[in-house]
Amino acid sequence: MQVIIMACLARRPFTLHGFESRLVATARYHSSAGRPFPVSTRHYSSARAADIRNGDFSALKVQQGRLMDTLHQTCSFGTGKRWGSGPTETGMSRLALSDADKQARDWFVETTEALGCKVTVDAMGNIFAVRPGRRGGPATFAGSHLDTQPSGGRYDGILGIQAGIEMLNVLRDHQVETEYPIGVVNWTNEEGARFPMSMSSSGVWAEDIPLEQAHNLQEVGGGTATMRSELERIGYLGSTPASYRSMPMAAHFELHIEQGPILETEQQKVGVVKGVQAYKWFTVDVNGRDAHTGTTPLKSRADAMLLAARLITHSHRLATAHGALASTGILTLSPGSTNTIPGHVRFTLDVRAPADATVEAMEADLKRDFAALAAGDDIDGLLAHSTPGKPLSVDFRTDFVSPATVFHPDCIAAVRASAEAVTGSAGLVRDMTSGAGHDSVYASRRCPTSMIFVPSKNGVSHNPEEYTSSEDCAIGAEVLLQSVLRYDRLRAAR
């Protein structure tokens, strides 16, 4: 692997054509696994070169002000709900392939091209900006997404892209030439908020979702636009096939806000994301019998709402026992009248755990115990102090299965080393499993991948008030930059 650093720190725009010609006073450091970097025959003019040779990237500082100014400036494309009085205290509403998303995309293309990248748009509108390295081959990517929830915040997805832009800026500032190309990718419709399939375009790239299916996704809310029609309309239906075969990646790193409370609660700064937890989504139907609330004694009831309440209570107990998560986000009942005992309740159950086996064990326990409780058998005292009623039935339907994703050890190691270097303390860094899906899930199916988490204030996300401090954003961006460079060095060493 080689990292080249130019002594000249001039801020003039980096252009690819001028790149080799400006490599007059460069330093080249060659490393191979386990050996110190062999010094190249070229001449170095910069003191910083020695640091980088030793794997110390501390000279490559992200500029927190530039990172945050750019992030907030681009949030003028699709500004959302105001939640505070400050100039940046508004959320975002930048639905995929909307006019606001087109503005953000145009800015992304223009900016990355100005930073020396070659931009490719594929048939799903994924935008790959690649900065050449000394050698050819697939780029090591930093990637995330510019689309948001309809009532989203300024960090989810956006921070990962902005950190990628800042990476390009820092490399230009320091005139660093990587051994292999590096890139920044903006994935289309990660949120699935407008076209109802999360991570649809990284899924097509991974060839896990058929192109046709994704193209035909119709916008929610009754409109007739499809992903394909909107890609055409805003000029982002690229000619390059949406596939890892046409746009291979050497690796994929993604900086993202945690969207949960763990880092904040533990007073830590960086999460080294080792994978994404497994999850299954179920729909549970509880079938009892409608009856009059006033005329039906407790013992004569087949009360679907009471049983559903017990099942939800029990699902939490099982999750506690398994070290898993169980959540009910939707519940409907019928007939829905104050004085009618519901004969039918339907609710969702979202079960997650780091290991597939845990989710499977949860599913087996849920099915066994739900049937028992429906039949009137007590479990763990849940039916204590109650009046036995009539039996009910419970049906399970599996709606979605997402197996556990295990990220690549090389990428995880690169993130961990970078996080410890940037924060200066292993104690400020923790290994984590992502609870939510990300484009990195699909990326990891076709290339080594890992993610970097930074704290979310109060764990709030998908909300205008989503917030991560500028300091934490800059730490995350610096860890992303170092992770990409470490991986580039690793590739070169092989």
Add this chain to the structure above:
Amino acid sequence: MQVIIMACLARRPFTLHGFESRLVATARYHSSAGRPFPVSTRHYSSARAADIRNGDFSALKVQQGRLMDTLHQTCSFGTGKRWGSGPTETGMSRLALSDADKQARDWFVETTEALGCKVTVDAMGNIFAVRPGRRGGPATFAGSHLDTQPSGGRYDGILGIQAGIEMLNVLRDHQVETEYPIGVVNWTNEEGARFPMSMSSSGVWAEDIPLEQAHNLQEVGGGTATMRSELERIGYLGSTPASYRSMPMAAHFELHIEQGPILETEQQKVGVVKGVQAYKWFTVDVNGRDAHTGTTPLKSRADAMLLAARLITHSHRLATAHGALASTGILTLSPGSTNTIPGHVRFTLDVRAPADATVEAMEADLKRDFAALAAGDDIDGLLAHSTPGKPLSVDFRTDFVSPATVFHPDCIAAVRASAEAVTGSAGLVRDMTSGAGHDSVYASRRCPTSMIFVPSKNGVSHNPEEYTSSEDCAIGAEVLLQSVLRYDRLRAAR
């Protein structure tokens, strides 16, 4: 009290004008409280006269075939959903003041007039058909309603009216003259299904609901019709004020299907209804915090759905402890996404018990315990095996209060004696408290009242499949008839 029975059982239409003139061979029995019936000076030609003198009304048999044929024939006015293949296996859809309700009303007026009644319609469209007695004064009424739920059955309300008609038929068959007038009343919009206030017109009659308010009730479902406009349209806006002052009642008896499973379960035939239980309706708001199901550890959650599930489970436990009823018929949550923990849940709580004090005690316990559970304090092991989370808050709103109704001992005694006489066994009769509201609740505020319950198959009501056997309908009708006669006798004895 006097009951006059004519030996002549001729079926020619009973007309009031011919009544006294046909009382040629009549028997008059005079009774007073605690004494055997003194025999009048008149001559009796019928053997049955002696039975009635002794309080044995067994000669006055309802004709089950006539009762049921008439009931089913009038169900051609507003036939509802078919649920079986038999000719009477359809439900009813006869909304108050609809064209179908007008047909039923016209039939009721025509039929009761043909049976010798004077018909009065009041300003709420309540129809009072009064058959004169030997003396003047307020009538003893049998009453119920001809309107149904949109997807109702053939018995709720309808049976009570038809039994009143059968009462008139039997009295005509046997040429019985009561001491005081007796009547049949059809109350308007008991169901409150079209104009959203149950028992609205008996409520106006009782002067518990202002006429203006009831008149202005707008039909549900987006239409612009009001009760007043529909009363006018179908010709049932009467000129008599809707008030117990204008149409006083000596007593009110109502035969009704149980709408619950108790009589069927206990294999009994008649319920002697001593009152209507108290109830309160509450809306409970559970306030937590929206969060991502995947990224939020159990301990960091303020899961409004989980707490709501526990509260509903606990409300059932409290109902069991108090010998009360607690039911949740409506539950909504937000934001309503499979992968978002709901930050807010709203549900209804319908609490009932025979005594007001029990409902009050339930309310106090519910408020105390809901607050404790929201704060994370365990009650009766409900939080066992669980992961303590963040505190939530619970708000209570009282939507409706219906105090307990206690029926009149004289009416209750008349029903009990009649039920035991008709069934021939005290073991087939049970005292009951009505779980649901009826027009008898308002009637009881202005005159002595009681009700008679007959079995509902599977306890099903407000459903096309609502069913009571012909035999049970006839038993109920005969108990109604005897109750009215016993009360008439009681009045006369005073």
